[in-house]
Amino acid sequence: KNEVEQSPQNLTAQEGEFITINCSYSVGISALHWLQQHPGGGIVSLFMLSSGKKKHGRLIATINIQEKHSSLHITASHPRDSAVYICAVTSGTYKYIFGTGTRLKVLA
């Protein structure tokens, strides 16, 4: 079993839909990261959080430390949100543990 699990693996949504991507982890962490990878390959860091909730534009990330669970929400989804979303955790050292990613496709 992977230390970081994401669900779903693949997600197709219609433009405008509210999207939720989930991440569960089984190790102690100091921070959880949400990353976005577009088809060209570049990876962008969206959020780094260790508690509570963060919001940036239409993106919202939440984390529940007790339940070892985080969610990434996208409101009013758009085709340009189509990408792979990756959850990763760090535990106070240099190491990142990555999930396998959620491939999102938003249809116009």
Place this chain on the structure above:
Amino acid sequence: GAGVSQSPSNKVTEKGKDVELRCDPISGHTALYWYRQSLGQGLEFLIYFQGNSAPDKSGLPSDRFSAERTGGSVSTLTIQRTQQEDSAVYLCASRPTIAGNTIYFGEGSWLTVV
């Protein structure tokens, strides 16, 4: 520079040849990582640098792979005698310190071994 810069962005090489991939991290970032991503797969850790030292090179797949970092800045990943299974995107990332900071990725070097 403004971001993490990698070169070349694309490289096609013949099996058996050596390749060098370069990473220019964000200025001042002491931590530098190399990852590999095969088509449709997740990120595979290769090596971690803190300054010019590589305290963790456990992810290098074989002794054909090596990496160095000079001046606490530019890093080079070298693959000797390339094989077809080396074909992947090689991603470099940097962050300011060991822990507690956002990580920044380059656009990757797409390597195809024919």
